[in-house]
Amino acid sequence: MRAYEAVQAARSNRRPTAKTYIDRMIDGFIELHGDRRFGDDHAVIAGIGLLEGAPVTVIGIEKGSTTDEKIYRNFGQANPEGYRKALRQIKLAEKFHRPILCLVDTAGAYPGLGAEERGQGEAIAENMYELSTVRTPVLSIIVGEGGSGGALALAVADEVWMLEDAYYSVISPEGAASILWKDSTQAERAAECLKLTATDLKSLGVIERIIPTTDLAGAHMDALRAAVASKLREKQALDTYDLLEERYQRFRKMGGDFQ
Amino acid sequence: MNRNLFGWGQADTAAKPVAPQLPKPPEQPYTSCPECKSLYLSEELHRGGGVCPVCNHHLRIPARARIAFFADPGSFWEFWPELQGGDPLDFPNYVKKLTQARIKSGETEGVITGECTIGGNQTCIFAMDPGLMMGSMGSAVGEKITRLFEHAAEKQLPVVGFCLSGGARMQEGALSLMQMAKTTSAVKRHSDAGGLFVSVLCDPTTGGVMASFAMEGDIIIAEPNALCGFAGQRVIEQTIRQQLPPGFQRAEFLLEKGFVDMVCDRRELRGRLAEILRLHRREAE
Ligand SMILES: [Zn+2]
Numbered sequence: 001m002r003a004y005e006a007v008q009a010a011r012s013n014r015r016p017t018a019k020t021y022i023d024r025m026i027d028g029f030i031e032l033h034g035d036r037r038f039g040d041d042h043a044v045i046a047g048i049g050l051l052e053g054a055p056v057t058v059i060g061i062e063k064g065s066t067t068d069e070k071i072y073r074n075f076g077q078a079n080p081e082g083y084r085k086a087l088r089q090i091k092l093a094e095k096f097h098r099p100i101l102c103l104v105d106t107a108g109a110y111p112g113l114g115a116e117e118r119g120q121g122e123a124i125a126e127n128m129y130e131l132s133t134v135r136t137p138v139l140s141i142i143v144g145e146g147g148s149g150g151a152l153a154l155a156v157a158d159e160v161w162m163l164e165d166a167y168y169s170v171i172s173p174e175g176a177a178s179i180l181w182k183d184s185t186q187a188e189r190a191a192e193c194l195k196l197t198a199t200d201l202k203s204l205g206v207i208e209r210i211i212p213t214t215d216l217a218g219a220h221m222d223a224l225r226a227a228v229a230s231k232l233r234e235k236q237a238l239d240t241y242d243l244l245e246e247r248y249q250r251f252r253k254m255g256g257d258f259q
Numbered sequence: 260m261n262r263n264l265f266g267w268g269q270a271d272t273a274a275k276p277v278a279p280q281l282p283k284p285p286e287q288p289y290t291s292c293p294e295c296k297s298l299y300l301s302e303e304l305h306r307g308g309g310v311c312p313v314c315n316h317h318l319r320i321p322a323r324a325r326i327a328f329f330a331d332p333g334s335f336w337e338f339w340p341e342l343q344g345g346d347p348l349d350f351p352n353y354v355k356k357l358t359q360a361r362i363k364s365g366e367t368e369g370v371i372t373g374e375c376t377i378g379g380n381q382t383c384i385f386a387m388d389p390g391l392m393m394g395s396m397g398s399a400v401g402e403k404i405t406r407l408f409e410h411a412a413e414k415q416l417p418v419v420g421f422c423l424s425g426g427a428r429m430q431e432g433a434l435s436l437m438q439m440a441k442t443t444s445a446v447k448r449h450s451d452a453g454g455l456f457v458s459v460l461c462d463p464t465t466g467g468v469m470a471s472f473a474m475e476g477d478i479i480i481a482e483p484n485a486l487c488g489f490a491g492q493r494v495i496e497q498t499i500r501q502q503l504p505p506g507f508q509r510a511e512f513l514l515e516k517g518f519v520d521m522v523c524d525r526r527e528l529r530g531r532l533a534e535i536l537r538l539h540r541r542e543a544e
Contacts, residue, residue, distance in 0.1 A: 109470075109489065109490070110498075111489075111490030111491070111494045111495045111498050112490075112495065112498060112499055113495060113499055113503065113504075113507070115489075115490070116488050116489065116490060116495070116507070116508055117516055118516070119474075119516065119517075119518050120470070120488075120489040120490065121469035121470040121473070121474050121487075121488065121489035122470075122474040122518055124470040124471075124489065125443065125469075125470050125471050125472070125473075125474040125475050126474075126475075128439060128440055128443040128471065129443050129446070129447050129475055132440070132443055132444040132447045133444075133447050133448075133451065148427070148436060148467075149436070149439060149466070149467055149470045149471075149489070152436055152437075152439060152440060153470075155440075156440045156443070156444075168433055169432065169433060169436075170427045170429060170431075170432055170433055170435050170436040170467070171427070171429050175494075176429055179429065180351070193348065193350055193351060193432075194348070194429075194432045194433075195348045195432050195433070196432065196433065201433055204347070204432075204433065204434060206433045206434070206437060247444075248444050248448070251437060251440045251441040251444050252405070252441060252444070252445075254398070254434060254437040254438070254440075254441055255344070255347070255397075255398025255399075255401055255402060255431070255434045255435075255437060255438060255441070256344070256345070256347070256398055256402070258272075258342050258398075258399065258402050
């Protein structure tokens with residue numbers, strides 16, 4: 001798949017959102033709201049439920065499907081309170097030894113006035129900081145857009161998986177094109193340069209697994225449910241020390257070993 | 260690379276202190292203050308820490324000049340000066356751009372790392388360089404900062420970090436993004452080992468650096484009027500379709516919103532850092 005095709009597919013209106021995955025994969029999902037600091041960010045859905053019979057914490061960045069929903073979800077662009085809402089659930093998951101599943105689908109953290117006033121940078125940093133040593137398994141799946149720091153804030157994990165037609169990038173192709181060539185219409189070219197497809201990222205060692213998408217009705221989600229459950233069981237069987245050491249080394253080697 | 264008996268191993272990341280190179284003479288012999296236009300001899304200005312004596316504007320100074328200003332004379336030993344990144348994505352024009360920046364700045368990478376004393380207190384130190392692609396965080400920058408925190412954790416030393424960065428280095432794509440997680444993990448380990456990290460936000464500290472180690476200090480100090488934020492101002496203006504209020508994302512704004520511990524004049528910062536380090540001194544066990 002060409003890079004820009006993946007970008008377009010990831011942004012498609014017909015694409016299943018995080019909520020669809022939760023409905024399809026998690027039994028008896030109970031949504032838990034709010035960050036206990038400022039408010040409840042509707043761009044982030046967080047809660048608990050059962051995955052193949054085992055309790056799991058699920059955190060998803062939700063874009064919404066209809067126009068009204070999209071507005072309600074702020075188009076899947078979280079504010080700091082969204083990341084702090086996620087962090088509260090991460091802490092609860094650690095306390096109750098529940099593994100964490102993150103479903104990432106965002107163009108990026110919301111670039112707004114209030115977001116900066118409430119510390120968007122600090123909120124993202126804090127999530128990564130805590131996730132790096134949270135004493136329970138974390139699996140993140142880029143189900144659509146993996147937009148920069150706003151996506152990484154929920155992807156400091158033991159493994160990161162990606163849908164085959166998703167993308168994960170340090171900057172949007174439009175943003176890169178306008179910096180590189182002062183021309184945001186060159187996004188297609190920029191997307192190629194950024195190596196943002198699942199295949200590229202697997203070969204760069206940024207992700208572990210590519211999830212085939214069979215159709216938009218979401219038949220792949222049943223296979224995904226089994227794969228996620230099995231991976232989380234595998235990680236839960238690890239000694240905490242080994243789990244955290246492996247997570248540390250996972251990121252430690254990224255970018256080369258600089259002999 | 261050190262290979263063990265099994266033919267596989269990890270890079271040798273241990274710190275081997277080397278005497279730092281002398282700062283490259285400033286490219287422009289004269290610098291004019293961007294605020295009040297007063298004209299200074301660049302070398303003299305750097306020696307004084309790069310603060311305009313007329314209007315107190317804090318100029319961007321090279322990382323090496325910054326370390327020379329803050330470290331006790333002769334105390335700085337540099338780590339991994341040769342470490343440099345490649346072009347992992349084969350990105351158009353990256354090698355050319357990086358080479359030009361290296362020649363112009365006299366630095367191989369966007370951060371200088373090492374150990375020094377400040378007011379007699381032993382500490383690890385890093386300073387990011389505006390001349391090398393505005394301190395953007397490529398893999399080598401992430402690697403040097405990660406190694407420094409690992410070294411500091413092992414030697415039970417604090418870290419004083421001068422953050423100055425436009426954010427991620429786009430030309431290294433997702434590998435640049437991953438440096439946020441890599442450095443963060445090392446900062447966390449250093450913290451869990453009881454280490455102190457004083458983060459100093461210099462102008463500018465934005466994007467992926469703001470959203471990682473810059474905001475992970477136990478104590479965060481911002482330089483006066485330094486631009487510190489996550490999203491770029493132009494992007495915010497386009498999103499909210501209105502002009503940003505004056506002072507938005509500046510150091511004083513962050514202090515007001517509760518995200519930094521203090522705003523400190525660079526000329527007083529040295530003494531302030533020394534006091535903080537002294538208060539956190541760990542007696543030899
Ligand atoms: Zn001036």
